[in-house]
Amino acid sequence: MILHNFFRSSTSTRLRAALNLKGLEYEYKAYSLVKGEADSPDYLRLNPQGLVPSLELDDGTVLTQSLAIMEWLDEQHPEPPLLPADPLARARVRALGHAVGLEIHPLNNLRVLTYLKRRHGFDDAMVKTWFTHWVEATFAPLEQMLGGHPKTGDFCHGDSPGFADCCIYAQVWNNRRFDVDMAPYPTINRIFANCDALDAFARAAPMAQPDALT
């Protein structure tokens, strides 16, 4: 498998964590989003959306959309599971992951921030305010949904990491780039720390990638 991705992309980070949790090996192929490398004709042939990550399978099939790939991973490589077995528990874990994946990341990814700068003249301070606003709008209820729920354990659901933890882990790394105040989110911080103590997550972190800082 070839993982087409970018060290700092949080959708890439969440997928790397999922691949690592499954114990799957992959060839790492980097695309600098800052340099627009995911907009190249070669990459657009793999993924017409021009987004990372994409996962290229050994038969040449290309999977896109990180959350869809994580679902595929869980179906094709069931152990260890990213989603619990119980249907209502699965719905809870997906909803927690989707809160991050649908309500924060799409608003705060590089192409949106770049559009706000180029088209609407946002300066760095305005970008930081925008980024922080959408993190807070979701992390506040997410903290409540995690902190107040009996199923929350060392991780989002029980004591094993999974789908939602991958999403949160990647988002917290992203938050650090914009110095988001994490003090209001003790449960999220605890889960992040528990993830980061695991090799599967630490190896997925942005700064652990070969293209970091290039």
Place this chain on the structure above:
Amino acid sequence: MILHNFFRSSTSTRLRAALNLKGLEYEYKAYSLVKGEADSPDYLRLNPQGLVPSLELDDGTVLTQSLAIMEWLDEQHPEPPLLPADPLARARVRALGHAVGLEIHPLNNLRVLTYLKRRHGFDDAMVKTWFTHWVEATFAPLEQMLGGHPKTGDFCHGDSPGFADCCIYAQVWNNRRFDVDMAPYPTINRIFANCDALDAFARAAPMAQPDALT
């Protein structure tokens, strides 16, 4: 079941279509997002994110996040399926739905447009340009991913409607509010028309809801 939703919300529309495809009955409870009714303390107790839709089950369990609810529906009520059986086909259908659900809707929903107006002084023309930009950024590759794929049939994947069709159907309704030019998307238009010809979709359409225009 009680569906907490809003007629014009495209996440609500996609979930209504999925519920109708499954042949499931639900009590309709409307929350005017324009009036901020999803921010009421009563609703926030059901869904701390203050977003619609939420699906309240008969035992009081509340499910949130439309795509997560659709996955739960498909697990609990397998027939007719929203996702195909083959793992790679499932990955394709999820990716098509996520292209809409993650790359368009989160940028174009009411709370984001309201924030752009209030915080950044966007007027109606600027909002329309913003909305249209993010539709085009995804609909152009989506048209390519659908039009050029051998599995695309009357619907996104074969000749039965499912997960991705629900997402596209809802988005096209949303586009109409902003007069998005749909001429470049013949495959998407064909799929929308095929959906709209089905009772399950037509009954899910925004203007078919009891709170429409209120």
